[in-house]
Amino acid sequence: EPEVTQTPSHQVTQMGQEVILRCVPISNHLYFYWYRQILGQKVEFLVSFYNNEISEKSEIFDDQFSVERPDGSNFTLKIRSTKLEDSAMYFCASSGARTATYSNQPQHFGDGTRLSIL
Amino acid sequence: KNQVEQSPQSLIILEGKNCTLQCNYTVSPFSNLRWYKQDTGRGPVSLTIMTFSENTKSNGRYTATLDADTKQSSLHITASQLSDSASYICVVSAYSTLTFGKGTMLLVSP
Numbered sequence: 001e002p003e004v005t006q007t008p009s010h011q012v013t014q015m016g017q018e019v020i021l022r023c024v025p026i027s028n029h030l031y032f033y034w035y036r037q038i039l040g041q042k043v044e045f046l047v048s049f050y051n052n053e054i055s056e057k058s059e060i061f062d063d064q065f066s067v068e069r070p071d072g073s074n075f076t077l078k079i080r081s082t083k084l085e086d087s088a089m090y091f092c093a094s095s096g097a098r099t100a101t102y103s104n105q106p107q108h109f110g111d112g113t114r115l116s117i118l
Numbered sequence: 119k120n121q122v123e124q125s126p127q128s129l130i131i132l133e134g135k136n137c138t139l140q141c142n143y144t145v146s147p148f149s150n151l152r153w154y155k156q157d158t159g160r161g162p163v164s165l166t167i168m169t170f171s172e173n174t175k176s177n178g179r180y181t182a183t184l185d186a187d188t189k190q191s192s193l194h195i196t197a198s199q200l201s202d203s204a205s206y207i208c209v210v211s212a213y214s215t216l217t218f219g220k221g222t223m224l225l226v227s228p
Contacts, residue, residue, distance in 0.1 A: 004161070035216075043162065043207065043218040056215050091161050104150050104169055107216070109161030 002026045006092050006110035013082055014118055021077045021113045023092030032075045033093040033107060034067065036060070043091065049075065079115075087117045120145040122219035124208050130225045135198055139222045141191040141208030149211040153182050153193045156205045156221065165193070165206075198226045 005024045013019045025032050034046040047057040049067055066078045075094075079086055093107040122143045131137050143151070150169045154162035166175045166182040168191070174183045179196045195202055205221040 033216075042220040043216075045215050045217070048215065056213070058215070093161075104167055104211075106152070106164035106167055109163070111159070111161045 002108075004092055004094055004108050004110035006090075006113050008113060009111070010114045010116070012116045012118060015082055015084060017082055018078065018080050019082055019115065021079075021090050021092075021115070023075045023077075023110060024073050025075055025092065025094030026108055027073070029094035029096050029108070031055075031095045031107075032067075032069070033095075034077045035091040035093065035109075036088040037091065037112075038085075038088045046077075082115075082117045084117050087115055089114050120210070120212065120217045122208050122210050122217050124206075124219040124222050126222055127220070128223040128225070130227055131198055133198060133200055133226050133228050136194065136196050137198060137224065139193045139195075139206050139208075139224070141193070141219060143189050143191070143208070143210045143217075143219075145210040145212055145217050147212050148186070149213055151182075151184055151191050152209040152211065152216070153180070153191075154207045154209055156207055158204070162207055162209075195224075198224075200226050200228060202226050 007022045032049040035043050037043045045058050047061045048055045068076050089112040091112045093109045095105045095107045125140045152167045153165040156162045165180050168175050168184045181194045184191045203226045205223050207221040208219040209216045
């Protein structure tokens with residue numbers, strides 16, 4: 001079964017540095033998402049991406065964050081000037097083709113990148 | 119503000135027993151309600167998705183119910199197995215944005 005893959009599995013970065021988290025969504029999917037989960041807390045939506053542009057974003061997704069689909073397979077999340085509170089598990093997800101009920105399609109999640117800011 | 123509340127926070131049951139997890143939500147507009155299973159250190163895996171018009175949906179030993187009037191859902195697990203030990207997360211969708219609950223941590227004991 002096709003999977004969403006994320007790299008690296010664990011990223012350790014000094015506070016103030018920039019970090020890029022990488023994701024390879026399922027190949028025929030059109031919608032892409034980033035979520036984060038701070039240790040012991042619930043998963044939080046960051047951003048959704050469709051047709052090479054952001055379709056929705058949360059209050060968390062401020063100017064510190066950006067997303068990009070640099071080629072036909074990768075989907076990246078860039079975090080600039082990292083802070084201690086950015087330490088979390090970051091999940092990428094993708095979902096399928098745009099249909100009349102696209103919002104009812106399951107999102108397939110990767111296993112996440114654990115980001116540790118020192 | 120969109121919210122999803124789950125209960126209980128954690129639950130321990132004996133292998134082979136059944137259990138029911140609860141979810142209440144205040145999310146608008148409502149697109150669908152999802153249950154995910156999240157094993158420790160892994161990403162969430164979709165179990166069921168229910169739209170406004172669906173009252174129940176099954177996936178093997180997992181059965182989800184939805185009462186859109188009272189904005190409540192439940193997930194019933196039948197004949198539990200050790201591999202069912204995980205966090206079960208209720209997620210409510212407003213278009214493409216998902217609001218997650220904190221999850222119920224289920225431990226199935228031999």
